[in-house]
Amino acid sequence: MWLSTEASTIMGGLFVSVQTAGTPPKASKKKPRPAGTLYRGHEGMWSWVFHRITGVAIFFFLLVHVLDTALVRVSPEAYDAVIGTYQTPIMGIGEVGLVAAIVFHAFNGLRIILVDFWSKGTRYQKLMFWIVIALWVLTMLAFVPRHLTNVFSH
Amino acid sequence: MATATAEKPPAAADAVPSFTVTLIIRRFDPEVDEEPRWQDYDVELYGTDRVLDALHKIKWEQDGSLTFRRSCAHGICGSDAMRINGRNRLACKTLIKDLDISKPIYVEAIKGLPLEKDLVVDMEPFFESFREVQPFLQANSTPGTGKERVQSVADRARFDDTTKCILCAACTSSCPVFWTDGQYFGPAAIVNAHRFIFDSRDDQAKVRLDILNDKEGVWRCRTTFNCSEACPRGIQVTQAIAEVKSAIMRGKP
Ligand code: HEM
Ligand code: SF4
Ligand code: FES
Numbered sequence: 001m002w003l004s005t006e007a008s009t010i011m012g013g014l015f016v017s018v019q020t021a022g023t024p025p026k027a028s029k030k031k032p033r034p035a036g037t038l039y040r041g042h043e044g045m046w047s048w049v050f051h052r053i054t055g056v057a058i059f060f061f062l063l064v065h066v067l068d069t070a071l072v073r074v075s076p077e078a079y080d081a082v083i084g085t086y087q088t089p090i091m092g093i094g095e096v097g098l099v100a101a102i103v104f105h106a107f108n109g110l111r112i113i114l115v116d117f118w119s120k121g122t123r124y125q126k127l128m129f130w131i132v133i134a135l136w137v138l139t140m141l142a143f144v145p146r147h148l149t150n151v152f153s154h
Numbered sequence: 155m156a157t158a159t160a161e162k163p164p165a166a167a168d169a170v171p172s173f174t175v176t177l178i179i180r181r182f183d184p185e186v187d188e189e190p191r192w193q194d195y196d197v198e199l200y201g202t203d204r205v206l207d208a209l210h211k212i213k214w215e216q217d218g219s220l221t222f223r224r225s226c227a228h229g230i231c232g233s234d235a236m237r238i239n240g241r242n243r244l245a246c247k248t249l250i251k252d253l254d255i256s257k258p259i260y261v262e263a264i265k266g267l268p269l270e271k272d273l274v275v276d277m278e279p280f281f282e283s284f285r286e287v288q289p290f291l292q293a294n295s296t297p298g299t300g301k302e303r304v305q306s307v308a309d310r311a312r313f314d315d316t317t318k319c320i321l322c323a324a325c326t327s328s329c330p331v332f333w334t335d336g337q338y339f340g341p342a343a344i345v346n347a348h349r350f351i352f353d354s355r356d357d358q359a360k361v362r363l364d365i366l367n368d369k370e371g372v373w374r375c376r377t378t379f380n381c382s383e384a385c386p387r388g389i390q391v392t393q394a395i396a397e398v399k400s401a402i403m404r405g406k407p
Binding site: 036037038039040041042043044045047048112115116117121122123125 | 180190237239240241260262265328330376377378379380382383390392393396399400
């Protein structure tokens, strides 16, 4: 996949610089990564990157969520034990990430629908991207304080 | 300053300022290199020079082995699409003064097509997709006595944008979908299909829509807009793809 190759070239770059740090002659001439540079796309490309990352993340969350919910049919005690671990602050912070991903994916999904089906959608895609970001920030500002007070006061 | 210029001979006073610019070029010689490597060059350039002039200076004055394609040098032949500072551009249309020369300029081959040497890639897969969409006029009617197929101004305007393509591959090789899936037709093939699908004189729109209504056709497009931003002809590529998508859904242009 594109993401994994880009990520691995970034990783590769990090790895090489770590490797050469101990050997002065090599470290002195710092060369760019042998792989190509990261393509410098604009709003459209990054919105797609985030859309795919959040989409895959939500998918894996739902997969786990279906499994843990299905546990209730196997053993209610085991279900209670697993669900109990979700009450911890770490999970509470994880939930912030999950909501952040879903909210971005949902708003940007509506943007993609407009790009596809509204005749002027392609012309306003950048503006719509920033509207998505604004709506995302507003939603998170409304959600995060309330949620975290809940998480840390119980 | 004023007195200095007054005393200098006119030639020196009119001298155009030049700058030392560093280019870092991703080189690859298939006979020597296992992997591409970056090499830097310092070149003396004017603000009005283009990246193509810089490449020429390197090739002619410093390193004759540097390999790249160019022909017209005026943005018409589509030979010299390359990745300049991380974005696909034509070297012959990228002015040095429009780049930040306080930093090195990175130049590398376009992405997603097989690298042959330095800045040259194998364009054959790209042209293969282009040929597959039947990019030529196919009319069932014979022209009238005047020998011409008459078309209204509005009908001509319908596909004007996509007639401007020079097949440089800047769009197709900027597409993240194409990088991972070389089978995808790619924006340029769709642009050139659009040019005939929406031409009122052509009668084979249905055939082209069928070709593009494929797993590797228009539905691969994820609307990242990299193609529209890369096109040196300013073609609204993503818009053209969207129009083909909706023509497929309607079942007619
Ligand atoms: C909240 C409502 C949702 C909306 C409005 C929405 C909208 C969309 C749209 C329009 C696309 C097409 C993207 C494109 O054409 O590039 C898409 C892709 C995707 N969605 Fe969602 N979606 C939603 C929820 C979900 C959920 C719950 C999941 C996880 C199971 C998910 C996972 C994905 C994935 C993996 C993709 C593929 C991304 C890609 O191809 O780049 N989405 N979504
Ligand atoms: S649509 Fe634009 S970027 Fe793509 S091949 Fe044609 S001229 Fe080049
Ligand atoms: S050399 Fe012909 S387009 Fe640049």
